[in-house]
Amino acid sequence: MPGTDDIEALIEQMAKLPGLGPRSARRAVLHLIRKRAILLAPLARAMQTVADTARECVNCGNVGTADLCDICAQDSRANGELCVVEDVADLWAMERARVFKGRYHVLGGTLSALDAIGPDELRIPKLKERVATENIREVILALNATIDGQTTAHYIAEQLEAHVRLSSLAQGVPIGGELDYLDDGTISAAMRARKAL
Amino acid sequence: MEWRDTGVLLGLRRHGETAAIIDVFTPDHGRHLGVVRGGTSRKIAPHLQPGAQLDLVWRARLEDHLGAFTVEPVFSRSAAAMADRTGLAGLNAALALLSFCLPERAPHPDLYARTLALLDHLETPALFPLAYLGWEQRLLEDMGFGLSLDRCAVTGAADDLAFVSPRSGRAVSRAGAGAWADRLLPLPPVLQRPYDAPRTEIAQALAVTGHFLGQHLAPALGDKPLPTARQRFVDGLARQNNSPMD
Numbered sequence: 001m002p003g004t005d006d007i008e009a010l011i012e013q014m015a016k017l018p019g020l021g022p023r024s025a026r027r028a029v030l031h032l033i034r035k036r037a038i039l040l041a042p043l044a045r046a047m048q049t050v051a052d053t054a055r056e057c058v059n060c061g062n063v064g065t066a067d068l069c070d071i072c073a074q075d076s077r078a079n080g081e082l083c084v085v086e087d088v089a090d091l092w093a094m095e096r097a098r099v100f101k102g103r104y105h106v107l108g109g110t111l112s113a114l115d116a117i118g119p120d121e122l123r124i125p126k127l128k129e130r131v132a133t134e135n136i137r138e139v140i141l142a143l144n145a146t147i148d149g150q151t152t153a154h155y156i157a158e159q160l161e162a163h164v165r166l167s168s169l170a171q172g173v174p175i176g177g178e179l180d181y182l183d184d185g186t187i188s189a190a191m192r193a194r195k196a197l
Numbered sequence: 198m199e200w201r202d203t204g205v206l207l208g209l210r211r212h213g214e215t216a217a218i219i220d221v222f223t224p225d226h227g228r229h230l231g232v233v234r235g236g237t238s239r240k241i242a243p244h245l246q247p248g249a250q251l252d253l254v255w256r257a258r259l260e261d262h263l264g265a266f267t268v269e270p271v272f273s274r275s276a277a278a279m280a281d282r283t284g285l286a287g288l289n290a291a292l293a294l295l296s297f298c299l300p301e302r303a304p305h306p307d308l309y310a311r312t313l314a315l316l317d318h319l320e321t322p323a324l325f326p327l328a329y330l331g332w333e334q335r336l337l338e339d340m341g342f343g344l345s346l347d348r349c350a351v352t353g354a355a356d357d358l359a360f361v362s363p364r365s366g367r368a369v370s371r372a373g374a375g376a377w378a379d380r381l382l383p384l385p386p387v388l389q390r391p392y393d394a395p396r397t398e399i400a401q402a403l404a405v406t407g408h409f410l411g412q413h414l415a416p417a418l419g420d421k422p423l424p425t426a427r428q429r430f431v432d433g434l435a436r437q438n439n440s441p442m443d
Binding site: 018019113114115116118145146147148150151154155157158171183184185186188189192 | 208247272274280289
């Protein structure tokens with residue numbers, strides 16, 4: 001159709017987003033165009049602002065709009081606890097739970113033999129530097145309960161165990177979980193980590 | 198084309214938004230790759246952890262296509278592996294070596310059986326390093342670079358064997374080595390006869406098998422460096438106390 005090249009270009013870009021394909025991107029774009037004033041224009045402004053200002057925190061690897069993210073900028077969060085996570089999405093998940101009041105360190109991935117990702121590809125040297133300079137008392141390894149996640153956790157533990165107290169998240173039955181639906185690995189981990197009542 | 202087999206998951210990588218390409222080692226079809234649709238979903242992803250034993254159905258229109266797997270978990274080893282640092286490092290080393298060494302779609306049923314036996318040792322962490330050493334010797338044998346450690350290559354004697362020839366992989370006795378001793382690899386006793394050896398000795402034995410993996414097998418496979426996961430496992434053993442039960 002003549003005069004729709006820009007719209008087609010927008011649909012093409014939207015279709016690259018996770019969870020969207022060409023058809024759902026087309027529906028989303030049509031919805032945005034119909035609500036141009038209340039949805040499309042503010043969204044475009046917000047996206048432009050983030051595109052101009054978003055960056056990685058130089059300290060922890062979180063994303064924010066300043067060199068130091070909000071968490072690293074707060075003195076109250078310098079309580080000596082450092083939580084190591086794989087990805088920014090994991091940091092956001094921890095923040096949603098509101099149980100951790102210290103600072104974070106985002107590795108940016110995990111060690112992976114198959115993908116040839118070694119320690120130098122992750123932010124492990126920066127982690128060692130932070131442990132040495134930020135008066136850290138405890139490092140909490142909040143990495144995924146996967147083979148790659150735990151391989152990375154053990155590697156970090158080897159690097160840091162002489163310098164700081166280390167802990168990791170417990171593994172076992174999730175809240176609301178029913179044993180019948182759990183995989184045998186989770187049940188086995190839960191049995192190993194059972195506690196006295 | 199369709200076949201059904203069991204297999205050990207060697208690794209996986211994401212394919213698109215929801216699918217995964219898995220690399221499995223099966224007894225009848227060897228190392229085989231294929232797509233698992235929905236392989237990154239919350240339902241299937243926990244079962245697709247390296248080392249897991251899977252029931253597999255592979256389908257493709259033509260035999261040389263990548264094809265798609267339907268997977269069902271048989272047995273997960275993740276919890277046992279994650280509980281022990283040495284076991285986890287050993288699991289990574291074994292799976293990375295299998296991916297490194299094995300050609301696709303060539304069956305190695307004996308090596309598969311030995312691999313299953315090795316993975317079962319994840320439940321007994323104290324015995325795992327010794328089992329790993331035996332497995333790696335078997336891997337070398339299967340790849341055509343087996344060590345011959347029962348007699349001296351020079352004198353034919355069966356006693357006082359102290360060295361391994363770095364070229365032939367055959368044992369050499371002290372008398373047979375003579376002035377060449379410093380050019381030969383040391384032969385740790387555990388390499389000849391499995392026993393409750395200290396972990397440092399197992400690490401020395403793995404240095405010998407590592408020589409043949411790196412200097413003989415790797416050049417035959419395109420001269421890629423050995424997987425770093427193996428070296429991490431060996432380094433971890435070398436750092437450990439001398440007790441076999443550590």
